[in-house]
Amino acid sequence: MLRCLHSIPGLLAALVVSFMAITGAVLSLQPLVERVFAPAGNEMSVATLVDRVLAHQPQTESVVRSASGAVTAYVANLGIGIDPVTGASLGPVEHSALFTFFTELHRSLFLGDGGRVVAGVAAVAMVILATSGIALLINRMGGWKQLFATARGTLSQRLHVELARLAVICLLLSAMTGVYLTLVTFGIVSDGGQGFGFPPYGSGEMPAPIASLSALQEVPISDLRSIILPMADDTQDVFTVTTSAGTGYVDQASGALLDFTPNAPMQTLYEAIYTLHTGQGYWWLGVLLGLASLAVPVLMITGTLIWLRRRTSMPRMPCDAGWRKADTVILVGSESNTTWSFAATLRTALAKNGHAVHVAPMNGLRASYPSASRVLVLAATYGNGTAPANANRFIERLARFQGTGIDYAVLGFGDRKFRHFCAYAETVEHAMAAHGLKPITGFEPIDRQSAQAFGQWGRRLGAAMGETLELLHQPTQPKTQSYKLIERHDYGIEVQAPTVLLRFAIPAAPSWTQALKSRLGLDGFFAGDLAGIMPPTDPIPRYYSIASRSADGILEICVRKLRGGVCSDYLFGLRPGDSVEAFVRPNPDFRPDTGCQPLILIGAGAGVAPLVGFVRANSRHRPVYLFSGGRDPSSDFLYREELKAQLDAGRLTRLFAVFSRVMGGRYVQHRLLDEAEQLRSLVRQGARFMVCGSAAMGDGVRASLDNVLAPLDLSVERLQSAGRYAEDVY
């Protein structure tokens, strides 16, 4: 609901809201420009000011002071700029054609009342977007206390979150005040203006010198809005003085204040809101509102990209029964789509058996399902047994779930090569049992999207439900492109650790939208992202960490040959000129943060590759320490020359290269213990760890670092929950 509220007005109003924001950003410069060009004044009284103006312009009929401090004298409707210190004329006042044009464009798009309605609707859309955006952000970051925690996700997601955090308060202010001003324009809300009142009669006696009029002496010019002078030969006429507090009338002979009408509260409110919307008189507010407005077009573009990505990553489920009517609810935890296609197969089979089925992401778990008798959860696992992004709030939501009469089954999707095989799905299984729900069948983990295992689970589920359930799943192939190998370097053959570094050319963008995205830098990949390679003999992709960025123009991976490894065998057989079918998958949780604290990179074998990519990208010369492990420096010292060059270039601060098959050989985890003192000092400076390599190495590194961190009353787990320890182990 919240997401719909955020995305639908966003998409519908994207262009108009961006247009209003850009024109608003131009107008927000007006207070600054006026401030720069307004002559400096001083704290004289209105009596002195008018006296000086009349000395230079005896025919003056009224004097107006703008919020920025500019003073204008009107003589027969002609505005003349006045130096408030001397009262001297600065020449006729010319209104900026640019600001006049943009004011009209911003208020009505030159379309009269129709345009004003459009502007008002855009302001309402902006209010909805800003408020739903704040709520979504609180949700996404895990509570308002985490609101300013490091944003994670793809480049567009991070840009969207970072900009929204900076701009949202100003945008909300502009939008709410904009809605109010539209309501005032159409007379729906009063601006509190009291209309023109007739001034009282003056004493009719001989006018005194203006500088001596006491009521005018008491008003400082900083309070003045305007003063209308009495008619030349009418001794009963009076001065009409409008200040920020109200309107008063001053006798031109005695200088007495004859009458004063304070501003009505609604008028004061109108003026305050007008100032908040325009920044008038407060140049810094104008600049702040303008900068926030400039964020809007970027938010609209990144928001649209996020929406497109979400839509394309969630397959369509036609004829969904809806959560109120469904007797069976399928909840899906998926990061990269494949689990959704299993859910689609399950849904079709259940619907064929006459069930009313509702399919939703796991985070979409509702507090209750009035017609449901079963919930089937299909959950993938990521990282250290963590949830995919669309399931990360599931356990929390489960606490509020009223599941009386609802049975459940959990099917895990994972890969046995990971240490925490299907661990998240297991966590879900335990949580559902602990919540008092009754299992239909036992927990089932599925390795590497096995269609056979899925079919068997379906038969067991069907039997428990008293029906036949045939799940014939056709795996959907990810969209791939052909990457041509341009270079390969072999290592480690002599030490029985054959490893190959492969560099592929990036294929041209297949469509204009893709080309535009790459041009805008929104579709690029970074070191640490994953290349999914499709071996010709198997429909399941294998993932390798990427060592390059798309900006480098190549896709670089490092592959260790595994005994019986289908994909590594295939990649080892490639020669320059050969092509592979591959795709890139973002891995936003394994990227260096944007801070400047030290970065400690630890890897062994092919795991060093993405870490070298991080070093290459360290153009800001952040302190980076690399612990790299191999067997023998003469055979498998990966990136040896390049790392030396990076040390010289200052992109790498220190390199600790460790080898296991030499005299006194050791592993990276041992070297960490040798450097315990320095590591502790770096941790005190806020260092972040990034570890890549085999699961065994990952375990060893954790154990060593727990020892290193103990004197600081810290552990790897605590660093990890603080976002200072990222792992990519396999």
Ligand SMILES: Cc1cc2nc3c(=O)[nH]c(=O)nc-3n(C[C@H](O)[C@H](O)[C@H](O)COP(=O)(O)O)c2cc1C
């Ligand atoms: C970066 C990454 C990390 C993964 N981590 C794990 C893991 O810790 N345990 C596991 O069993 N599977 C892990 N997997 C495998 C996925 O869970 C598995 O491929 C799943 O079928 C993907 O489903 P999805 O495409 O719906 O996201 C990982 C896959 C990737 C790409």
